Amino acid sequence: MLAAYIERYGNPDRLIVGEQPMPTPGARDLLVEVAAASVNPIDFKLRDGKLKALLPLRFPLILGNDLSGIVRAVGAETTRFKLGDRIVARLDKMRIGAFAQFALVGESEAAHAPKQIDLIDAAALPLAGLTAWQALFELGELKAGQSLLVHAGAGGVGHFAVQLGRWRGARVIATASAANRERCLALGAHEVIDYHSQRFERALQDVDVVLDTQGGDVLMRSIAITRPGGHVISIGAMPTPNVVREWGARPPLTWILSWLTRRERAAAKKRGVNYNYLFMRADGEQLAKLVELVDAGSLKPLIDKRFPLKQAAAALAQVEAGHTVGKVLIVP
Numbered sequence: 001m002l003a004a005y006i007e008r009y010g011n012p013d014r015l016i017v018g019e020q021p022m023p024t025p026g027a028r029d030l031l032v033e034v035a036a037a038s039v040n041p042i043d044f045k046l047r048d049g050k051l052k053a054l055l056p057l058r059f060p061l062i063l064g065n066d067l068s069g070i071v072r073a074v075g076a077e078t079t080r081f082k083l084g085d086r087i088v089a090r091l092d093k094m095r096i097g098a099f100a101q102f103a104l105v106g107e108s109e110a111a112h113a114p115k116q117i118d119l120i121d122a123a124a125l126p127l128a129g130l131t132a133w134q135a136l137f138e139l140g141e142l143k144a145g146q147s148l149l150v151h152a153g154a155g156g157v158g159h160f161a162v163q164l165g166r167w168r169g170a171r172v173i174a175t176a177s178a179a180n181r182e183r184c185l186a187l188g189a190h191e192v193i194d195y196h197s198q199r200f201e202r203a204l205q206d207v208d209v210v211l212d213t214q215g216g217d218v219l220m221r222s223i224a225i226t227r228p229g230g231h232v233i234s235i236g237a238m239p240t241p242n243v244v245r246e247w248g249a250r251p252p253l254t255w256i257l258s259w260l261t262r263r264e265r266a267a268a269k270k271r272g273v274n275y276n277y278l279f280m281r282a283d284g285e286q287l288a289k290l291v292e293l294v295d296a297g298s299l300k301p302l303i304d305k306r307f308p309l310k311q312a313a314a315a316l317a318q319v320e321a322g323h324t325v326g327k328v329l330i331v332p
Contacts, residue, residue, distance in 0.1 A: 001102050003062045004064070005061055006059065008059060010049070027075040027076050034098060036331045039329070042127075053249070063312075067098040071085045075107075086112065089282070090280070091282065093279075109287075111291050123329055134280050134281070143168070143170070145170070148165040148207070148211070149209070150172065155325075163298070163299050166190075172190050208231070212233065213236045215237035219232070219236070229273075231274045233275075237261065261277075308332075
């Protein structure tokens with residue numbers, strides 16, 4: 001089968017598009033013919049080797065973390081899916097491989113695909129949608145009537161977070177460029193702050209929940225305008241020590257991350273803000289809830305561009321450059 005893979009970590013030139021063996025499903029696996037895979041920042045971070053201390057994956061490594069497709073074979077112990085089912089899935093972090101014509105999906109990672117949108121476009125949903133859901137509702141404990149600040153509201157995770165926040169009944173404020181203002185308002189934002197011309201901390205105070213997609217200075221400024229007892233969740237900063245401990249990491253990695261994240265953790269503690277870094281997890285049941293929202297018309301993925309599998313390197317380059325609107329897809 002054709003796949004986009006690396007044989008060692010390195011720069012974008014390390015990505016190879018070529019033949020790889022067809023995967024064989026285990027007892028609780030689905031063999032899925034990939035309709036599309038979405039491109040996420042984790043893909044180029046894995047390619048570059050930036051996550052090798054946390055994710056000791058084997059080579060050759062087929063990239064790609066989430067997908068949509070059709071079930072072509074099932075393991076002997078699978079019960080929820082059958083041949084021909086249309087599914088979406090975020091693959092387990094230790095067994096990725098969505099940038100290919102076929103991929104293995106654990107049954108617990110999958111959900112039936114939405115019926116109201118194209119199967120290819122449905123590939124945009126799993127990783128980014130689950131990230132937004134877990135950030136807002138698990139870590140952020142977002143409730144109706146609260147205020148939610150979403151950075152990069154037109155981005156891959158941000159555009160889902162804006163819609164989910166509006167669905168929950170929160171007052172949603174998004175940061176975006178002037179070019180994306182109307183798009184964020186159409187997604188459900190009540191207010192859009194142009195990050196090129198206005199500093200958000202001058203317009204906001206005592207925000208209940210912040211989804212930070214940037215890290216660095218944006219994260220520190222976000223903590224400063226969150227109310228005591230509120231929540232700041234980052235997917236753009238460095239992982240915090242508690243997250244990597246949960247993955248089984250030991251010193252010296254936990255010591256290094258403790259030092260690297262000391263400023264934001266100290267600032268949050270001083271202000272009384274609950275600060276968490278999120279590395280989302282695969283969850284088929286949560287994904288099914290997102291699918292229900294899509295079919296109900298409450299959630300819609302935005303597609304920036306589709307690339308054929310042979311142009312996987314260009315797809316990664318576009319996402320790595322930033323400023324995409326919604327999601328970039330790879331279509332085998």
